[in-house]
Amino acid sequence: MTTDSNPSTMRLSQLPDAHGRFGPYGGRYVPETLTRALEELEREYAAAREDVAFRRELDELLAQFVGRPSPIYHARRLSEMAGGAQIWFKREDLNHTGAHKINNTLGQALLTLRMGKQRVIAETGAGQHGVATATACAHFGIPCVVYMGAEDVRRQRPNVFSMKLLGAEVRPVTSGSRTLRDAVNEALRDWMASVETTHYIIGSVIGPHPFPMMVRDFQAVIGREARQQSLDTFGRLPDTVVACVGGGSNAAGMFYPFIDDDQVRLVGVEAGGISPEPGQNASPLTHGAPGVLHGSRSYVMQDEDGQTSPVHSVSAGLDYPGVGPEHSYWRDVGRVEYTECRDDTALKTFDLVAKTEGILPALESSHAIAKAMELAATMPADKIVMVCLSGRGDKDAAEIARLRGEEY
């Protein structure tokens, strides 16, 4: 550690507590049926975390199978256009399967084997987590079922086919809003009946304890690398770090290793959708209130009766009414600033990054890049803004063509 340790912020990196709480957030709000599996997972994960052989196996996979470390890249032309600070990308889009999701699925797949479970289920929104889970399961030979909202099956078609090619079964979910939230519900229902033989690989820092902590830890490789790469490249830490927030896993993984570095400004970007009106965005930290959804207490979009509200984002991976409990705590204590980026700005940024940098960013990541450009514009040229480029945008090409009325 190169920074001094301020006791009040030191504590942030030590959360959650033994009950899976980040301050008043987190916990475990699930049916009793799942208790034993969650306790087992908590135990096994705690043991694996301390097990040198487990960590070595995961590190080796991350190096040889995923291609880590992912580079940091100076987006020079984009920085010039923004006019101000240097914008750097942490290139999670260059990972095998094209997003940060694989960091988590390999870790959880290894845990699945360690627990002796024979089947994996997962939910997916953009399909990136589904593909990353199907990939990890193919690698280890574990049968895999992925739940995906029917609306997302439509708008992320390339990923649906990839999952099938990788041997996974994709089950479209037609209940409710037919998006990520319903896919999580359906995966949890499957798990209720299959919990003794099946592990549920949750794709973000959401759900009951220990998922938010465990997924954060598996994703923290992003921030650890970015932190070291900054020290190596700039001789110091970046000034500002930016990431998009759906459930919040790439952001948690990017922020966590910087959380005790008070001098680093951390900015999370939610999906601003079409407008701040209810139902037209997916920004629980900006427009929601504390509530209970999918097993934990966190900010959530719900009505006065506690019913989950409809949400909207052009980006399937951000189209979710909840957010990880650790983000709720980081928001309340003021350590991380959360803001939002609207659909049209994200789409424009996608286009800009493609043409100026030769990179197709995921629509999710485009939200973060848009905000990074805005922030960079207000900062001098010697400052550094590091953005988590959480994934590649090939999966979005067809949907973007549809929105523009063009042939794909």
Added chain:
Amino acid sequence: MSAIDERFQQLREAGKKAFIPFVTAGDPSLDMTTRVLRELAQAGASIAEVGVPYSDPIADGPVIQASYTRALDSGFRLRELWPAMAQCRADLGQMPLVSMISYSIIHRMGIDAFLDSAQGAGFSGAIVPDLLLEEGDTLRSAARQRDFSLIHLVTPTTDRDRMVRIAEASTGFLYFVSVTGITGERNELPAELLDQVAWLKARTELPVCVGFGISRPEHVRMLRPIADGVIVGSAIVRRLAEHADADTALGAVRQLAAELIEALEEDA
């Protein structure tokens, strides 16, 4: 003592077991829900569970999920539930009402507001399917002060020492979930269920009632020697959904209740 404790005391004295039907509030309308409850009270139901529709029920199978969706789509609101229940309470005689409600809703309302509303509407207790023992302290102590029963669930995956701890925390009765899974009718109940229920009954004074999957007289006959009551949900909700005409639907529910009560009470 809540009305639920009193009810079980009466049942015990009479050597009877409890028939506990479940209905979804507001499916398809609150008016229909109150009619079904009156029908069930007349048929001799011991206690009734009223399911409060929730947008994301993860312990529920397709039948109850669909009923929640229908209720929410037709405009179900909590502020209309409480007066509707309060109004029909007097017609339900000795049959206590228990709400089956997600903690997401209770959290949103606030614990005291929920208890005020539920008790004011004539509910004697609640089952909160997504509230574990560890997260329940605040609600449990508030409920205890008001003699409002908080019924906890145990499942086939619950360790035995944990079952005992849950039994100690529960009031009113204990809800023994018959299967590892979600609600919905089953052809058969697991063979080991009876042993598990008997094991737990030897360790608690609390009545132990079994639910999830129960839909047929043979299920009731199987459970009758051991359990203190049976809970029947999807089988009732499905009958209500199958008949668009209210009187036909009520008739179908009446017939099912009569069959199951008969199976519960017939001489072994």
